[in-house]
Amino acid sequence: MFDFVCGMELEGETEFRVASAGRDYFFCSTHCRDEFAADVETFLKTEPIIALEGVHKTYELGSGGAVPVLRGLSMRVYPGDLVALVGPSGSGKSTAMNIIGTLDTPTSGRVRVLGKDISGLSETALSDLRSKDIGFVFQQFNLIPSLTAIENVMLPRMIRGQAGPETKKRASELLASVGLAARSGHRPMQMSGGEQQRVAIARAFMNDPPIILADEPTGNLDSSTSGKIIDLLVDLWQKHRKTIIIVTHDPHVASHAMRVLSFEDGRLMRNHGLAEKSIWSRRGHDKAGV
């Protein structure tokens, strides 16, 4: 049995229950229960944009040993959600993000992204999905040192052979939207960590992907810069209605996310809930614009 909201596998009936149309739905917490109860119809008719069921990932070591990292991870994310992932180091958060982003493959289990079972996709289809539908933001920024800010932002289109004036125009607009209009000709070395991460965020939005995955985007930044980066992501999320998953230890994120899902030993353990309900209300949520 799975929690309809966060997707966590439940061991059986829980005390968090909603009865609807003669069926009982069970949840991990009051948070998921209340979120479901507030909009049952939307939940029942919306397919998760990301769905993992019973995902295992075990790394085989050269020495013959094996490290189990994901141990039956089940999780759902709906279109337009902003979800935070928290959990101790080594609990499998990055591994899960890499699998969702198709940068890594599970040892077993089911992964659906945008309605497609990714185990059934060819390498070409996967790389297409990765470049069109998913934007990545990493802790280390991962900018190309020899390229200027605007060229780094243009990169996801340049790779697809689209480096024309349209691309350049969009890249400038994106740089302006992250507050870096004046830095367009600067190389990564000439920018602060916060500025580099803004460039990386603009790059993640370049192909207008429905999904943004940010793995500890503020892990290398001081706390005041971190706050600004999180605010920027939340602001872009509200404007563009992307689906965003952020791995972070920054409590600032928790106050904006719809769900704060905690990992432990390669599984989802709990939804810690949310602080500011006002910004994530599903009412007025523009599904068509996702």
Ligand SMILES: Nc1ncnc2c1ncn2[C@@H]1O[C@H](COP(=O)(O)OP(=O)(O)O)[C@@H](O)[C@H]1O
């Ligand atoms: N390529 C790999 N080979 C072997 N072990 C790995 C590999 N990648 C990650 N691990 C191990 O998997 C565990 C979980 O890693 P990770 O997903 O990065 O956790 P988190 O992001 O939550 O800190 C860690 O113990 C790490 O050492």
Ligand SMILES: [Mg+2]
């Ligand atoms: Mg990690």
Ligand SMILES: [Zn+2]
């Ligand atoms: Zn839940």
